[in-house]
Amino acid sequence: MNRAAILWRVASFAVAASFVGLWQLIANLKLVSPVFLPGPDRAWAALVRGFSSGDLWSKLAGTLEHMAYGWLLASIAGIAIGAIIGSSRTMRTYVAPSLEFLRPLPVSAIIPVAIAMLGLTQAMALFVISFGAIWPIMLATIHGFAAVEPRLYEVARSLQMSRLAVIFKIALPSASPDILAGMRLSLTVALILSVVCEILAGLDGLGHWVLLSARAFRSADLFAGVILLGVTGYVTSVAMSLAEHKLLAWQAAQR
Amino acid sequence: MASAAKRLDTVPGTPAPQIAFDGATLVLGGKTIIENLSLGVQPGEFLCIVGASGCGKTTALRLAAGLYQPTSGRVNFDGQPMRAPRREIAIVFQDYGKALLPWRTAAGNVSLALEAAGMPSAERPARIEELLRTVGLPGHAGKYPSEMSGGMQQRLQIARCLAQEPKTLLMDEPFGALDAMTRQGLQDEVLSLMAASGATVIFVTHDLDEAIYLGDRVIGLLPHPGRIGIELAVNLPRPRDQLSTREHPEFLRLRRQLFDFIKATEQ
Ligand SMILES: Nc1ncnc2c1ncn2[C@@H]1O[C@H](COP(=O)(O)OP(=O)(O)OP(=O)(O)O)[C@@H](O)[C@H]1O
Ligand SMILES: [Mg+2]
Numbered sequence: 001m002n003r004a005a006i007l008w009r010v011a012s013f014a015v016a017a018s019f020v021g022l023w024q025l026i027a028n029l030k031l032v033s034p035v036f037l038p039g040p041d042r043a044w045a046a047l048v049r050g051f052s053s054g055d056l057w058s059k060l061a062g063t064l065e066h067m068a069y070g071w072l073l074a075s076i077a078g079i080a081i082g083a084i085i086g087s088s089r090t091m092r093t094y095v096a097p098s099l100e101f102l103r104p105l106p107v108s109a110i111i112p113v114a115i116a117m118l119g120l121t122q123a124m125a126l127f128v129i130s131f132g133a134i135w136p137i138m139l140a141t142i143h144g145f146a147a148v149e150p151r152l153y154e155v156a157r158s159l160q161m162s163r164l165a166v167i168f169k170i171a172l173p174s175a176s177p178d179i180l181a182g183m184r185l186s187l188t189v190a191l192i193l194s195v196v197c198e199i200l201a202g203l204d205g206l207g208h209w210v211l212l213s214a215r216a217f218r219s220a221d222l223f224a225g226v227i228l229l230g231v232t233g234y235v236t237s238v239a240m241s242l243a244e245h246k247l248l249a250w251q252a253a254q255r
Numbered sequence: 256m257a258s259a260a261k262r263l264d265t266v267p268g269t270p271a272p273q274i275a276f277d278g279a280t281l282v283l284g285g286k287t288i289i290e291n292l293s294l295g296v297q298p299g300e301f302l303c304i305v306g307a308s309g310c311g312k313t314t315a316l317r318l319a320a321g322l323y324q325p326t327s328g329r330v331n332f333d334g335q336p337m338r339a340p341r342r343e344i345a346i347v348f349q350d351y352g353k354a355l356l357p358w359r360t361a362a363g364n365v366s367l368a369l370e371a372a373g374m375p376s377a378e379r380p381a382r383i384e385e386l387l388r389t390v391g392l393p394g395h396a397g398k399y400p401s402e403m404s405g406g407m408q409q410r411l412q413i414a415r416c417l418a419q420e421p422k423t424l425l426m427d428e429p430f431g432a433l434d435a436m437t438r439q440g441l442q443d444e445v446l447s448l449m450a451a452s453g454a455t456v457i458f459v460t461h462d463l464d465e466a467i468y469l470g471d472r473v474i475g476l477l478p479h480p481g482r483i484g485i486e487l488a489v490n491l492p493r494p495r496d497q498l499s500t501r502e503h504p505e506f507l508r509l510r511r512q513l514f515d516f517i518k519a520t521e522q
Contacts, residue, residue: 151348151354152353154322154354155348155354155367157340158320158322158346159342159368160339160371161371165370169367169370250357250358251357
């Protein structure tokens, strides 16, 4: 790491530290009632308490599970559907307009539909999460498949490669930067929708924990849950970036 | 000049052509790009095609590759109609940057052709190494195309084409984007590689000197629509030499003839 990078890192830590300091100050001065706003000290204590009792572990595990299943399902379906649409020009012209219509539809709008059809169940959560998370992945895949260098398809033809080989050796790797970027966006969507589903359907997870804490005016527990959600979002997105970096090492050479 | 096309059809006593255009016409977007092209390329022959920009050289090559189907007439390979591209016919594209897989290393790019041919993975590394050595890229197996110079990338594309073990190699201005020194080096490498493999070559170029230097025969195309305007046999001794061949009186005579032809087509 060079000096500038170290300086940036130090600066960002300083900002984070002063933010926590400010929070503590506001809490100590009781600018906001402690019933609603615990200081970082109390939030931290609640976090430690939650983990040592094991409660937060199981909630965290629940949320991670919802998120992971929904995201994986969205990834598989999104890449498969995106590949089919993206690799055919006719499909693109016919299907793209409907996608443009469906995409801006807020996922919250389909939650009542999902609840009506599937009830307050894990299946409903899986459907809602993957329905929301599929869009960035599918659209990125369509774009990636449509943008494959036509010359490469001619190379494949002259090598008489099979359809499957063309998909796995040419189209997918070529579209992989787009697909991985879409998957990273979807990770955040999946986390948000996991929390929403847990709140609405009372499924075991951090969303439910936050809701119950709020109802019982346990503000420290509430903040512990919120902090944990933030950390979850951050850690998964960093992990995804690392995976991207590793998978797309060939792109680093290109720049 | 119109009679040139007819003369090519059947020359008694010569073996059957490997690639035969038989009155091939191609219409694209309502425009006749190639008209009534008849041309036989003998096995092992090195045929060069020259012509003004836009006269249909690339299109003729794509017909020979099976990437286009003629609107009327035929294009035959080994006596059979070409219905689709096939592994025995390799194409070296001019835009090497687009014809290589950027996510695969040099070795991986060569491997693509071996995988397509169904070579077991255990046998591939040795063959890849051999091919990379053949085109002068030993020790670059682990490099990505983006880490290689233009000349190296074009060498890599040639290595992949050789991995197809083609009977025919089609080259579309393969050295057009390279500097003069790299270009001459690659010309000599292609000549010795083809002499060793005995493959048939159709080589498209803008460069008249290059066409005469490399070819057994040079064909000049006339534009709008593309058709044969001139056909020259190159009776220069092989192996060719960058200095003495280019100073040979016959070389200069052919060069003059081609130059006049191109000049006339541009008017
Ligand atoms: N797909 C196509 N549809 C319509 N016209 C085309 C198509 N491809 C090529 N042409 C036209 O056919 C003519 C010949 O094109 P071609 O690329 O074969 O020329 P060329 O001799 O290779 O030219 P250059 O030396 O510039 O590479 C050009 O006028 C071009 O505009
Ligand atoms: Mg061309």
